[in-house]
Amino acid sequence: MKKILYVGQIAIEGSASCTHVRNRARFFNNIGYEVYGLSECPKNECDKVEDTDFLKYIYMKPFHGKGKVRGAGWIADQFLGIHTYNEIIRALKFISPDIIILYELNSIVVEERIRAYCERHNIRLIIEVTEWMEVENRKEIATRGIVWQKDIQKRYIDKRCGNIIAISEFLYEHYRNQGCNVIRLPPLVYDFADKDQVFRDRDAVKLRQVKLVFAGTTDFKDYLEPMLKAIRKINNNEIKIIFDVVGPSPDAIESMLECSSPTQYGINCYGHLSHENTLSIVRKADFSVLMRENKRYAKAGVSTKFVEAMSLAVPSICTAVGGTDAFVTDGVDGVLIKDNSVHEVLDKLVQITNMDSSKILQMKLNALKTAKQVFSEGQYYNVAKCFLEGEGFDSQNKEEAKL
Structure with missing residues (x-):
């Protein structure tokens, strides 16, 4: 079975990102992939999210220090990405995935370095995009910097990878207009009311x-x-x-x-x-x-x-x-x-x-x-399978991707 490594802040129990990636992993598992999730390590060991049948978590090493020292290290890493990059490489060597999905990763430096690494080692790199915040929505200097950086990614950097999973029609059209290989895949649900x-x-x-x-x-x-x-x-x-x-x-x-x-x-x-x-x-x-x-x-x-x-x-x-x-x-x-x-x-x-x-x-x-x-997986199964395997789209699949 081929392997996918999901990278992002995806292990906060009850958070939207945790729920989202769990459902994505279940979908990709049904397509035929073994999925691993690489996430930051929580402050307390007891807060680690448990593995599921379709998603196994790998945690990065904690940032050094405590309190403000640890916080300063985290902020620096959102830009320079030294810690995150090293942890991604460690996970890559451990599981040897066929595909890496970067899920709303903050650092441009990390994205560019991972793109170069994937090109050298023939690993398929995919960027998943689920938001596009305005910079003025944030007041803190560090947070404004992170949002500004993500804005630059969406305008100029993501297209260098070219393979995009977009959550909305707005993002789908944005990346399609940039010439990217993009599919639209909304949130998927597996627990429906009777x-x-x-x-x-x-x-x-x-x-x-x-x-x-x-x-x-x-x-x-x-x-x-x-x-x-x-x-x-x-x-x-x-x-x-x-x-x-x-x-x-x-x-x-x-x-x-x-x-x-x-x-x-x-x-x-x-x-x-x-x-x-x-x-x-x-x-x-x-x-x-x-x-x-x-x-x-x-x-x-x-x-x-x-x-x-x-x-x-x-x-x-x-x-x-x-x-x-x-x-x-x-x-x-x-x-x-x-x-x-x-x-x-x-x-x-x-x-x-x-x-x-x-x-x-x-x-x-x-x-x-x-x-x-x-929001059920059925109508997206074929187009997602082709996308993950790097196959081309026929006109029918292109229309399916836009549903």
Whole structure:
């Protein structure tokens, strides 16, 4: 069996990158590859992610020192990449892979050195791209530098490798226009809800309430303030919407809501939860929430939490920015909002609260159907197999890659 070495920050349990790469590894394993994941070593040994049947983890040696010394070493390595490069070479010599996939690696130096190494040793190198952040979205100097470096990669460096896995249509078109050998491969899901068990919460139906959920962070990408304020308005006299918020701290929610007791407006703050506990809350919701700005980062990425919600028969309320929302048909398997203004959000929430329960249930079933059509591996199997093996594409496969 041929081998793939995945390289990136992919071993933080419950993180989007960890979930993403696990599902990728499962897909590639089904195609016929043995997959290894090389990741930074966590600070605590007990935090290491366990191997699965389709993904074996290799951990880099920890950075030297502790506290600020260790942090300074990490920051330097995101640019110079000496530590990361040496650890990749160590892993290459250990497993002798046929393919290396660099998953959103920060350092340009590492990417260029690994490209040269792969050319010398006849190893197929693939760059997987899942985001494209704006530099101005970050305030810290070091983080701005890293984001700027990744911007340079996408504009000028990745095309030197030429083999690209793009998560979105936006990124697919960007690299195709650069002349790269590129396939579009959205997040894949393996755990779908059972159609016969799709239901609405009995208490919510009885009380004529709608249950919303947000699971994620509010750093740089997602926006909750307009949703929170709109829910406060609509729930001012009567609780019509229950909003479960997982991820942000209760203090952050209270600050955005300008209220010390969000529960009085039907807003429940859970803070950080495990991935398993988060999904147990998501699957009970009528709709998930994904609000983003009309910027490049929103167009380039595809939200993992959005995909997971749809696979659990939970349609999303999305800002129409031309990114993740491209998978939503308004009023059929989700709800699109024009912008993030409180007025626009409030208008959509009023429409949702006035929906018949059977309409909401049908939207949930439609979301599940869409997820199975778009985020299951079947339609991508042939095109991905050809891509990994370096074979050419016929016109049919090119169209399949763009689905």
